[in-house]
Amino acid sequence: MLNRIELLQLVEHNARVKISDLATMLNASEEEIAAELEACKKDNVILGYTTMINWEKTERETVTALIEVRITPQRNQGFDKIASQFYRYPQVSSCFLMSGGFDLMLIIEDSTLREVANFVSEKIAPLEGVLSTATHFILKKYKSNGTLFTQKPKDDRETIVL
Amino acid sequence: MDIDYQSKISKVVNGIAPSAIRRFFDLANEMKGEVISLSIGEPDFVTPWNIREAGIFSLEDGNTHYSPNQGYIEVRKAISEYLQRRFELKYDPKSQILVTVGGSEALDLIARSLIDPGDEVIILEPCFVAYKATVTLAHGVPVVIETKEEDEYRLKPEALEAAITDKTKYIILGYPGNPTGATMSREDLAAIKDVLVRHPDIFVVSDELYSELSYTGERPVSIANFPEMYDRTIVVNGFSKSFAMTGWRIGYMAGPAPLVAAMNKVHQYCIMCSPTTAQYAVIEACRNGDKEVDEMREEYNRRRRVIIKGLTDAGLKCFAPTGAFYAFPSIEGLGLSSEKFCERFLMEKKVAIVPGNAFGKCGEGHVRISYAASMENIQEAMKRLKEFVSDLKEENK
Ligand SMILES: Cc1ncc(COP(=O)(O)O)c(C=O)c1O
Numbered sequence: 001m002l003n004r005i006e007l008l009q010l011v012e013h014n015a016r017v018k019i020s021d022l023a024t025m026l027n028a029s030e031e032e033i034a035a036e037l038e039a040c041k042k043d044n045v046i047l048g049y050t051t052m053i054n055w056e057k058t059e060r061e062t063v064t065a066l067i068e069v070r071i072t073p074q075r076n077q078g079f080d081k082i083a084s085q086f087y088r089y090p091q092v093s094s095c096f097l098m099s100g101g102f103d104l105m106l107i108i109e110d111s112t113l114r115e116v117a118n119f120v121s122e123k124i125a126p127l128e129g130v131l132s133t134a135t136h137f138i139l140k141k142y143k144s145n146g147t148l149f150t151q152k153p154k155d156d157r158e159t160i161v162l
Numbered sequence: 163m164d165i166d167y168q169s170k171i172s173k174v175v176n177g178i179a180p181s182a183i184r185r186f187f188d189l190a191n192e193m194k195g196e197v198i199s200l201s202i203g204e205p206d207f208v209t210p211w212n213i214r215e216a217g218i219f220s221l222e223d224g225n226t227h228y229s230p231n232q233g234y235i236e237v238r239k240a241i242s243e244y245l246q247r248r249f250e251l252k253y254d255p256k257s258q259i260l261v262t263v264g265g266s267e268a269l270d271l272i273a274r275s276l277i278d279p280g281d282e283v284i285i286l287e288p289c290f291v292a293y294k295a296t297v298t299l300a301h302g303v304p305v306v307i308e309t310k311e312e313d314e315y316r317l318k319p320e321a322l323e324a325a326i327t328d329k330t331k332y333i334i335l336g337y338p339g340n341p342t343g344a345t346m347s348r349e350d351l352a353a354i355k356d357v358l359v360r361h362p363d364i365f366v367v368s369d370e371l372y373s374e375l376s377y378t379g380e381r382p383v384s385i386a387n388f389p390e391m392y393d394r395t396i397v398v399n400g401f402s403k404s405f406a407m408t409g410w411r412i413g414y415m416a417g418p419a420p421l422v423a424a425m426n427k428v429h430q431y432c433i434m435c436s437p438t439t440a441q442y443a444v445i446e447a448c449r450n451g452d453k454e455v456d457e458m459r460e461e462y463n464r465r466r467r468v469i470i471k472g473l474t475d476a477g478l479k480c481f482a483p484t485g486a487f488y489a490f491p492s493i494e495g496l497g498l499s500s501e502k503f504c505e506r507f508l509m510e511k512k513v514a515i516v517p518g519n520a521f522g523k524c525g526e527g528h529v530r531i532s533y534a535a536s537m538e539n540i541q542e543a544m545k546r547l548k549e550f551v552s553d554l555k556e557e558n559k
Binding site: 006010021024025026027153155157158159160161162 | 187190191193194197199201202203204206208290291340460464465467468471514516520521537541
């Protein structure tokens with residue numbers, strides 16, 4: 001039996017593994033793997049495949065900002081309605097409802113300082129229901145989505161060990 | 163000064179022949195960094211962070227002293243609980259467990275504590291290289307049973323019966339095995355137990371270093387799980403392979419209390435105690451290591467499947483390994499000795515693997531391929547292996 005979780009963990013880590021290799025690794029046929037991936041897409045389990053980029057290594061000067069937003073929930077709609085007003089903005093790459101001292105966490109990636117400042121002051125703060133915001137900028141990425149940004153793992157084992 | 167140093171070295175040490183394939187090893191080691199190495203008998207994973215951190219904390223706390231010879235009681239308790247939980251093996255932490263410098267030291271202690279000159283020890287080749295050497299160094303006589311590919315490198319009861327003499331002191335079982343990746347099922351071991359029940363003076367040393375790395379879907383069985391054998395078995399295990407902790411140098415043995423006490427005597431004078439930092443780390447490994455161990459096993463299993471497929475695609479006959487992280491395919495019919503095959507593969511395709519005769523004469527005609535390497539390297543190496551085998555077939559036409 002093909003294990004969906006194991007398959008998902010593999011492609012989550014490396015979306016470029018070939019179907020034939022996945023089939024070998026998971027002891028399944030290529031058809032089964034292709035069908036399962038297709039089913040995952042249909043079920044909205046797999047939503048897309050992205051590439052992890054370390055923008056710091058390019059000439060592009062961008063920042064990543066985390067914006068905490070405190071809001072008043074709306075009658076009947078709770079937080080969902082107001083959240084949707086935020087996540088529709090293409091520059092918002094992630095939007096989470098949080099427990100704790102604030103309600104929504106917005107993440108804006110690959111943007112400039114000015115764009116973030118304008119976005120917060122023009123789009124978010126004035127919205128009805130927004131009580132306050134706090135914007136944090138990421139200074140350095142050490143690790144993101146399980147990948148180390150700072151160092152490459154090295155293999156310093158001897159060539160032959162019996 | 164003209165000293166004949168060779169003549170000063172003890173006969174027994176001089177008697178351990180330098181490995182004939184030393185030259186190949188030197189060659190491979192010189193090429194470190196330029197080659198893909200599938201020749202390494204240790205995990206490519208780094209020790210899980212929580213375990214490393216436990217070692218670091220112990221240093222921060224100033225735990226830099228000798229421990230009791232037998233190992234901290236807390237460590238022995240953690241090992242005892244772990245063996246019970248994972249393998250249904252019950253050992254008293256006070257009297258039945260000795261913490262050692264790797265499984266290696268345990269094998270040495272056993273040989274030195276049990277063997278009188280001339281006693282015989284049955285070992286199953288192809289096998290881990292220390293078995294024969296520890297027996298020889300303790301003035302014992304290794305008696306080799308050659309296990310066979312067609313038996314999937316399992317010990318057959320007839321072969322065992324035939325090897326037993328009235329000098330036989332113990333037998334070393336090493337499953338899951340290095341270099342073959344073989345395992346013995348409960349039924350296989352039951353048949354061995356039946357033979358041993360007829361020879362009540364023989365002990366079993368069960369090297370279970372790879373016990374966490376079994377891909378049969380079932381937990382590997384230890385011969386010590388049989389009530390008839392429990393009092394006659396010394397289990398050797400450790401953290402090197404299952405927890406990716408080779409460099410920490412820590413392992414243990416578990417067995418009958420009087421024997422453990424004797425081994426502790428030797429250990430006390432030769433070693434004092436196993437590394438303190440490592441002892442603190444393995445408490446964490448025993449108690450909070452299952453998840454990482456399971457993840458590593460799953461990754462090894464995926465690589466194992468890729469290796470088996472790669473070998474089949476390359477046209478090499480290979481018994482499908484079910485444990486450890488090795489495959490041991492046959493290279494017969496290609497017109498090269500194991501050593502020559504590995505040397506040419508190294509020089510021509512820049513991949514290092516180990517000639518089978520490194521693990522005993524009967525390993526000739528095979529090579530050991532380790533999949534303790536990244537998936538990328540394994541896939542690339544399998545591609546090159548296929549090219550290499552097809553080059554050889556072309557030459558042989
Ligand atoms: C079968 C077997 N036993 C024992 C050992 C020794 O391991 P350690 O001394 O690191 O515990 C090894 C290491 O390669 C091995 O392959």
